[in-house]
Amino acid sequence: MYFTNIQKLENLLLVAVPQDLMDDEVIQLRREVLQAIRQYGSQVVLLDFSRVDICDSFFGRFIYSTSKMVELMGAKVIIAGLQDIVIETMVELGMTLPDVDAVLDLDDALALTRSLSQNGGAPTEDSAEIETLTLEG
């Protein structure tokens, strides 16, 4: 399946958040994120906000709902690419995003993904072994 706003990089899923987020787009984008996680086995979903220059609480709800759904698939949402002005406005607005980590850029997102993979989050040889054992049992 082809995803318009989603790209895969190692165990990272890059999601370009559209500039103007609409109600129906949110539902569509969230579904695509979940499908892409399943398809690629991604561990980290990076919501890239670099295209967004107006971020109201509707975006906050999108981040929150996406992160909760992604968590249920065993992956994790991080955000990046927030413009300085957007950050200033978000804080003034009172938007806090508990449970969602932010990174500065793609480099940091990739570094975080790799460290998670090394710490056993990824399907490693060990987990393959457990799977085999279960099958035999």
Place this chain on the structure above:
Amino acid sequence: MAEIDLLFTPVSVPIRDDTHAVVASQRAHRMAAQLGFSPVEQTSLSTAILEIARNIVKYAGSGEMVLVALQDEGRVGIAVLACDDGPGIADVDLALKDGFTTGRGLGLGLPGARRLMDDFDIASALGRGTTVIMEKWKRT
């Protein structure tokens, strides 16, 4: 109040769905840029407008927004009038508290918009609708 000059023809935006909410926010952004608002001021204003306009769509279904560029004793500002004839707000004071929501939101809409603007007034009557008047002035 002192004399106020209209700098531009007021802009009226009907709000029927969230596409219109984005249009209202973009119009305000452009108007603020034309008046020389700083980038942060432009963003604050358009974010507050997006919040209020999305509230109209969510709770009232439809409404209207009017943007007015003002000049008062050398200061320039933008006044925003947002009105709907929706169900109205039962307890306005409660709706202005952070975290209060009857919908699925984060409850930031009204208090957040108030923080982003310089002046914010709201009037609401059950069964008759809600009117918000807010102003943002350019820092000198």
